[in-house]
Amino acid sequence: MQECPDKKIDAKMSFLERKIIELTKCPDSDLAKLKHTLSRFKYDYKQKWTSANYKQERFLKNNEEWLKETLKFAIWSKEKAGRPTIEFAESSDRSKRRKTKGLREKVSAEELTYAAQMSQRAEGNKDVSKIIKNITLTPTRATKFRKVISSTKQNKIKKHTPSEDLAIFVEGDFSRRQWEILHSANKNIYPCYSLIQKAKKDCYPDEQSMTVTETCVEVKLQDLLNHISLRLCKYLEPVIENISKEEKASLRLIIKWGCDGSQQSQYKQKFESFTDTDANIFQNSLVPLRLQSETNGQIRILWQNPVPSSSRFCRPIRIRFIHETVDVTNEEIRYIETQTRNLNKTEISTTNGMLFITYKLLPTMVDGKVCNAATNTSSTMRCYICGLTSKNFNNLKKGVEVNPESLKFGLSILHARIRFFESLLHLSYKLTIMKWQIRSAEDKKIIEERKKISKKHFVTKWAY
Ligand SMILES: [Zn+2]
Known part of the structure; x- marks a missing residue:
């Protein structure tokens, strides 16, 4: 009240009232309330001031206890603390600057930030509080925050890896031109064709391991297997990372292989x-x-x-322009078996230690012709496993000697059901004559009759 230039007590009181209104930013609607709270104080003050004979020293001494008391309107102003905040939020940037000028001059940035963090937390805005705390933790933190936010906005399109692009290229059966159109339409997603070519090249074994002549193309088995292992382990990296050292040293790749020949239309290709x-x-x-x-x-x-039955994972070892004969087939089997015997472990170094891979090759990708050739079964009427012919079929007493070597070819699951069913069907046709070979006209007639009955039964008894 000493700030007031007027000496009169009433004038001083009015000055005080204006000051309080200004400080508490009391809105007009609540002015009456504030004045009412203040009126009691004004009355008491005047009384005490008079009894102290207008002497400041005596006034202070006499009313030591009363002066320590908190005034009620102070509580009122605290209750309304939220109001000025709303008004602040609504005000323009310029007036915000003006309103906080005093605060900024008096208090350091660190204190203000800390205060902001604490008051946000007090108001229940935990996330705001945490972020303020986080970005001021170290001087570089805020920059990192901004980078992350701007990068998440821009990089919504995730780029593929070259092998993912190649997968799209192969799966979509794209031509080079089709891919180039796609690339020019969206360069952010689809890379240029040269990168596809490079990724494609990575899928092939080393050039030096391949031999190409006019009539033959081949790759060394060891080099091909090394390459398969390398690619497979790269693809399985997350799995292999987590296996023990012993497991890494005892990896085994099981492979099926086989050969077959076919005829094809001839082209006007001239050979040397x-x-x-x-x-x-x-x-x-x-x-x-x-x-x-x-x-x-x-x-x-x-x-x-x-x-396993798809050509997707099929890798050629040797392709030749040659007629499939018994000799050629046997030579082909020996060619692979010799290489298999001399196979070495494949060693692959990874960031988590060495991998050692051995191989097990099964010659199961074969047809009857190859099996017959490999087991020296000259007649197709003879069983390549037990060596018996159809004339022994009805003789159940005859002992069956199985050649264990012939079992390595396995039973093709591809045609097993058809073959078994075919066998049952032929048994049924020949059930009355009990012979494999039908020569006489009488037998032929009987068989024809049974075939008719069987076919009729299929329609009447099976077709439901
Ligand atoms: Zn047999």
Whole structure:
């Protein structure tokens, strides 16, 4: 009240009232309330001032206790603390600057930030409080925050890896031109064709391991297997990272392989040697089936071919323009078996230690013709497993000697059901004559009759 230039007590009181209104930013609607609170104080003050004979020293001494008391309107102004905040939020940037000028001059930035953090927390805005705390933790923190926020806004389009792009290219059966159109339409997503080419090249084994002539193309088995293992382990990186050292040293890749020949239409292709021709083709290929670890007799499967009968994972070993004969087939089998015997472990170094992979090759990708050739079964009427012919079929007493070597070819699951059913059907046709070969006209007639009955039964008894 000493600030007031007027000496009169009433004038001083009015000055005080104006000051309080200004400080509490009391809105007009609440002025009456404030004045009422103040009126009691004014009355008391005047009384005490008079009894102290207008002497400041005496006034202070006499009313020591009363002066320590808190005034009621102070509580009223605290209750209304929220109001000025709303008004602040609504005000313009310029007036915000003006309103906070005094505060900014008096208090340091650190204190203000801390105060802001604490009061946000007190008001229940935990996230705001936490972020303020976080970004002021170290001087570089706020920059990092901004970078992250702006990068998440921009980089909503995730770029593919080159192998993912190649997968799209292969799966979509794109041509180079189609891909280039796609690339020019959206360069952010689809990379240029040269990157696809590079990714494609990574899928091939080393150039030096391949031999190409006019009539033959081949890859060394060891090099091909090394390459398959390398690619597979790269793909399985997250799985292999987490296996033990013993498991890493005892990996085994199970592979099926086989060969077959076919005839094809001839092209006007000229060969250096006039005996060469492209009328026949003979191919030898393999399919990786499973990668497993074998430790102390315990087998753990790390990868399994999801489509073993598909050509997807099929890798050619040798393709030749040659007619499929018994000799050619046998030579082909020996060619692979010799290489299999001399196979070395594949060693792959990763960031988490070395991987050692051995191989198990199964010659199960074969047809009857190949099996017959491999087991020296000259007649197709003879069973390549037990060596018996159809004339022994009804003789159940005759002992069956199975050649264990012939079992390695397995039973093709591809045609097993058809073959078994075919066998049952033929048994049914020949049930009355009990002979494999039908020569006499009488037998032929009987068989025809039975075929008719069987076919009729299919329609009446089976077709439901
Ligand atoms: Zn047999």
